[in-house]
Amino acid sequence: MSRLIRQTLTIARRDFIATVMTPMFLLFLLAPLLFGSFGAVGSLGAQSVGQNAEGKERIYAIAAPADAARLRSADALIRPAISRERGLPALVTVTPAADPAAQARKLLSDPDIDVPAVLYGPLDRPQLIHANPQSTTARYMAALAEQALRDIRANLGPDRLSQPTFTRVERSSTSLGGKSAAGFFAVVSLFVVTLMLAGQAVGTMAEERSNKVIEVLAAAVPLESVFLGKLLGMFGVAVLFLAFWAAVGINIGALLPPEFAEGISGIAPAIGIPGFVLLYILYFTMAYMLLGAVFLTVGAQASTPREIQMLSLPITIFQMAMFGFALAAIGRPGSWVALAAEIFPFSSPFAMAARAATSGEWWPHIAALAWQLLWVAITIVIGARLFRRGVLQSAGPKFRWFRRG
Structure with a gap:
């Protein structure tokens, strides 16, 4: 076991350094700024058009x-x-x-x-x-x-008959709308971040398959260690990406006016801010591992960029379906839709993150994390075996319904 862990971490360190120590990583790191700039330009144009129409x-x-x-x-x-x-x-x-x-x-x-x-x-x-x-x-x-x-x-005149006094009082508990808003934010942000970052794992296996490096790695290290190591390496890249933008967001948030903070103060999860942050990180890890393992399997089966695009599209559509499944669970807590979204492994991280915002129970999250971790292991094993039998064409233990006497 110690040898497998060491080999896995070696592959992870190799992929992490090979990805981060490149000029393209800086462009990838600043990609949200570019997307945000395009979105800001479009929103400003739409706002000016709307204001022009509103004035007339x-x-x-x-x-x-x-x-x-x-x-x-x-x-x-x-x-x-x-x-x-x-x-x-x-x-x-x-x-x-x-x-x-x-x-x-x-x-x-x-x-x-x-x-x-x-x-x-x-x-x-x-x-x-x-x-x-x-x-x-x-x-x-x-x-x-x-x-x-x-x-x-x-026979009333234009003067008001009452003089109302408005007093703001803090709620002793989180409102239903605030919990639903927190759940919606959790599902949308998890989906966007995992889909954007896990997609980087597609090209790693296809690139090393084309230059024959994967065959050298497969001869020296078990394929399960190769898959898990690459997944951990790309996860380290994702964590670095999120840490950078989290630091930027915290510093920008300190410059925002107090009215903005008051506007989002009503968005509060039922399980509490510290517990919600912890569960959000854990569910992001599980969602990334599940989606990244699927993308690694797809990249291992593809040999050209065209094949990668053709195979990645159905997976992206599948993830969109899981996203909609989890959103449906937010509006129907306790229903069969919510239960199915929480049990199905590929929608479970999103649905359980939404449940952390709408429910204060802890034990379902422990069971869900163990269930999702099991499916991460299953996905990695299936991907390694598909690559071994389909691409490397190497012999391995075959499943038999019965043994000969």
Whole structure:
């Protein structure tokens, strides 16, 4: 056993140094910065387009001056209670013309301004025209007409009758939305990081197979040690990558405004921050080992980059299915979907990371980690045997249903 461990660590150190001590590793290390820059440019462009469109959006109410004042008063009362993300346009009141219906249709068809809905007619029988069949803006204007009519019937002025006092109180427990948000973050971040980093393991076996180095290694070291050593070496590269960006994120986080920290304070796992961080690291290790072992097996079977791409695509699609499986488990804790996602080995790390955010129990995580570790060993053994029998064409112990006498 000590010899196998020493051989495995030798392969791991060899692959780690060969990957890190290259100029391409610096480009790989800065890849998130490049992707983030492209994403920032795209989001800024989309934001500017959205703001431009938002500035040219109005909702019109064709009403007499007295009714228009009531509608504006109701709008000032109701609008602050609606989330800004809904993008509610500004209300504009217009004096009625000779034909209010034609006037409303003309306003709705204004080519220079987006008009989702127009209200006209008396407040007790308002007429609302809109272009979108699922328009929520038209329903909002109907609520304004109802509120304005109630104010008129009650003879109420524009002044508020109550003076509310808002007091923020810290919760004694984590909210359900905060736990779900933490679970969603765990699943998405695990999927993105493992898929991006484990993909580096595909080319290592194919490259060494093409230059015949793998045959030298297979003659000196058991193939299981070669596979596990390469997996550990690439895992060390992944840990270095994550440590670098974690340090960058911590330093950038210290420069963010306090409002940003208050915005994410509600995202809290049920098992606690220290336990969640520990389990997140362990599940990242298991997810990387499982996915990396599959990619190593694929790279060992491929001899050309084209074959690697053709074999990697089904695995990536499979991982996307596991990602969706784990996301479905977040919204249905305790259901058969969540149980199946937690038991199936390739979705188990993602689903159990989400469970750490939504449930405070510890014993399922111990069982899940042992189960996932078993499947890492099974995947490595299967990959080594497939490579030995399919690529090296070497004899080995064959499985027999019975022995001859």
